Amino acid sequence: MGSSSSSRNKIPNAQELMRQTGFSSAHLLRLHDRFESLDRDNRGYLSPDDFEALGGLAMNPIGGRIIEAFFSSGIPWTFPPLSGFWLISVQLTETETKKEHSKSSPAAGPGSSNLYDLDRDGKISREELLQVLRAMLGLQVTEEQLQSIAERAIQEADLDKDDAISFDEFKKSLEKMDIDTKMSVSFLK
C-alpha cells in the first residue's frame, strides 16, 4: 500500500530496526504511532512523565517499577530506543521462554528479577520483596500478613539461608512454573 511505504519513511533506519528487532513493518508502524502519541510535546524522545500520563500504568501496582526499569540506563528515548523498549520486553519474554530450548535450568532472565531487585545488588532481599508484595497486595492485607508472606516466600526459595534470594535461587524456585505460557503478549497484526 502506498500509504504504508510513505509512513515507513518517517521512521529512520526502518530496515535496520526491522532486522534488529525482528518485527514486521506493520508492527514498527504501530509502535511508531504509539511513540508519537505518547510523546506529547514532540521532543523526539520519551521521558518518565510521558509514561506516567498513562492511566493504566499509574494504576498498575508495579507500574513505577516498569518505568524505572526501562529508564534505568538514562538514555533519552527516541524512537529506536522505543522499539528497543519493546525489544527489552520481548527479551523478558524470551529469556523466560528460553527454558524450552535449553531444557536445563529455566532462564528466568535478568529481566524479571530486575523488577524485584531495585538496588541491583544481585539479590532480592526481604525488604525488596516486601515492597513488591506491598505494591501488589496493597490494602488487602495487614502488615503482619505481608511480613509472614514475605518470610515464607524467602524461606521457600532461600537455599543458602542468607536471608535473601540470589539470582540462582530465584531461577530454581521458578523451575516448575510454566513461565512461557504466562509471559507472552500477542501482538495483533
Add this chain to the structure above:
Amino acid sequence: MTALWTLSLLLSASLLGCLAVTSPDGSPLPHNLPPSLGTNSSDGSLSVDLPMALRVFSMDYHHVQAPFEIVLWIMLASLAKLGFHWSGRVPAVVPESCVLIMVGLLVGGVIYGVRHSAPPTLSADAFFLFLLPPIVLDAGYFLPGRLFFENLGTILWYAVLGTLWNVLGIGLSLYGVCLLAQSSLGDVSLLHCLLFGSLIAAVDPVAVLSVFQEMQVNEQLHILVFGESLLNDAVTVVLYKLFESFLRLPSVSGLDVLLGGCRVVVVGIGGLCVGLFFGLLAALTSRFTSRAQVIAPLFVFLYSYLSYLTSEMLHLSGIMAIVTCAATMKQYVEANVSERSKTSIQYFLKMWSSVSETLIFTFLGVSTIQDIHMWSWPFVCSTLLLCLIWRATGVLLLTAFVNKLRRNAVTFRDQFIIAYGGLRGAICFSLVFLIDDFPKKRLFITTTIVVILFTVFVQGMTIKPLVELLYVKRKKRALPTLSEEIHSRLIDHLVAGIEDVVGYWGQHYWKDKFEQFNKKYLRRFLIRNDRQASSSILRVYQELERREQRGVEEEAPPIVDPRSQGRSLLPEEMESIRRILSRNLQNFNNKQTPAYSRHTLHQDTSVDRTRKPLYRHQSLGERYSYNTITHFQGEDGGLSEPQRVRTGLSRSHTVCSISPRSTLLDSSDSAGPAQTRSMDPKAAREDLVSPKHQETVERAARKHLSFVLENEKQQ
C-alpha cells in the same frame, strides 16, 4: 467386594420381581373395589381370606410403584458403582462409564429375558429435564474460570466451527453413502442425513467429563475439550431443531438457512443472558441468607435449575444458561454463605451429578436391549468411520488456524487427544429418540447406540494408555509454592503494564478492567459486608499454612525449616509433638485432587476450622514475634536486617496458639497491635544480644512446648 456384586445382583433380581409382578403396561388396576369377601382383582396384594374381616397383612405395591422403582434403579446403579471401586484392578483399566453401561446391559438383558419385552428406556424428557442439569451444573460451578476465559477464543472456535464442520461433513458424506447403497438405504433423504449428522457430531460433556477426569491431563487440554463439549450445545440444539423444522417444511430456501444462522447466535447469547440474570439474582439472594443459613444451599440449586428450565422454555441453550449461572454466582455466593453451607453446596453438587451420571450410563446400557433395532452394515460402519475421520480433520484444520493467533500453540499430541477424546454420549441418544417417525428411524437409533458404545468403550478405555504412551503433559499436582504464585502475579502485572505502554488492549487489559468493575460495583452490591477480596497470593499462603498445621509430612517443596540458628528440639519434645500429631490431626491424603473430580471433593479445610491448632511450628512462633517487632521498629526509622530481636515471645504465641481460628494471621491480627505497644520499652534496649537472645528463644521454645505437653496431658 464380591459381596457387593452379589448384593447388586440380588437387587436387580428384586427389581425384576417387581417388574414382573406388575402388569406389562405398568398401569395399576383400580383400587376402588370394596374390600369384599377376600377376593381381590389387583395383583400383588395378598390378604387373609376372612369374610368381613379386617386385613391383617396386605401388600399394596401399586401405591408406591413409581418412587419404589426409581429408588431401586438408583440403588442398583450406585451399588454397581461401589462394587466397581472395590474391585481391585478394574478401575485402572476400565473407566467407570463402561462398567456402568455393562451393568445396564446385564440388567436389561435379564429383564428382557424374563419379560420378553423391552425394558424401560430412558425417556428423552426425563433425561433432559432431570438427569442432565445436575451434571452440567456441577461442571459449571467448578469451572476453572481464568483458564476458561483465557482459552475462550479457541474453545468457541472449536465449538462453533468444529461442530459445523462435523455436522455438514458427516451429513453430506452419509448422504453420499446412502446414494451409493441405493438398494437398502435409498429412502434416507439428504435432510435426514443432515439431521442425523447434527445429533451424532456433538461431543458429549457427560462422557468427556467422566473419562477425562480420571486421566488428569494438563488443564489446558482438559478445558479445551470440556469447554468445547459444553459450548457446542448451542450449535447442536439449533442445527437439530433447524433440520427438524426443515423436514416439516415443504421446501427450504436460502433465507431459512440464513435465519438458522441467526438462530445460533440468538440461542447461544440468549442462554448466556438467562444464565447471567439468574446467577446475579442468586448472588443477591445469598446476600440475605445470614439468618437462615440452612437453606442457603437450596437457592443455588433452585436458581440454577430455574435458569435451565427458563431457557429450555424459550428454546435457548439450557446448558449454556446453567453453566453461566453457576459460574457467575459462584464467587459471590461463596463469599456470602457460611463455611458449612459452602461445603454442603459443593457436596450436594457432587452427589447429584454423580447419581445422574451413574443413572445415565446405566440406562444407556439398559436401553440398548431393544427389539426395535435395525441393522445395516454399510450405514453403521460408515457412520463410525466418518465420525472419526471428520473429527480428526476438523481438529487438525482448526488448530492450524488457531495456533497462529494463540500464545501457546496446541501441540500435535494435544490435538490428537482432542480429536480422540470426542466422545458421544447420552445427549445423542435422547435426541435420536425425539426424531419424528420415519421408516428408517430404527436404523438411526441402532447406529447412534453403536457409535456411543464404540466411543465410550473403545476410545474411553484406550485413551488413558495413549495419554501415557504419548507423554501428553499431565496436570501438576502440588499446590504452587508461594514464590511461584508471587512471581506469577508479578508477571501478570508486568504484561498488563507493557500492554498499556504499547497501547495494546489485550487480554490482560480487559481482565483488569473487569476486575475493577467487579470490585467497584458488583462486589459491593452482591456481597454482604464485603470482606476483603483475597488475592491469590494470600490464598496460596493461607492454604500452605493450613496444610502445614494439619499434616507434617507433605510432598510439598521443602518449606519452613526450623531456623538454622543452632536451636533444635529436644528429643522428648519431638516425641510428644509426634504423639499429639498422630492422635489428633487427621491423617489425610494431601494430594490435591482436582475440583472437578467425580468421586471426591477437595478436602476442604472447613472441617478443621473448629479444631484448635495444637501445634505451632517453631519458626512460625518466632516469625510472629519478629513481625511484631519489625512492625514498630519500622516506625523508629528502620533497622538493619540481621538484628532480629525476639522478646515477648511468650505472650504473643500463647495468644495465637489457643485461638480456635485456624489461621495464624487472624489471631496475629488482633494480637499484633496490642503487642507492639507493650513491647516498645523492652525492645528499645539494644543490649539484647546473642546470649539473651538464645535464652529467650529457649524459654520461648520451652513455653511453647510446655503448652503442647500440657495439652497432651489433657487428652
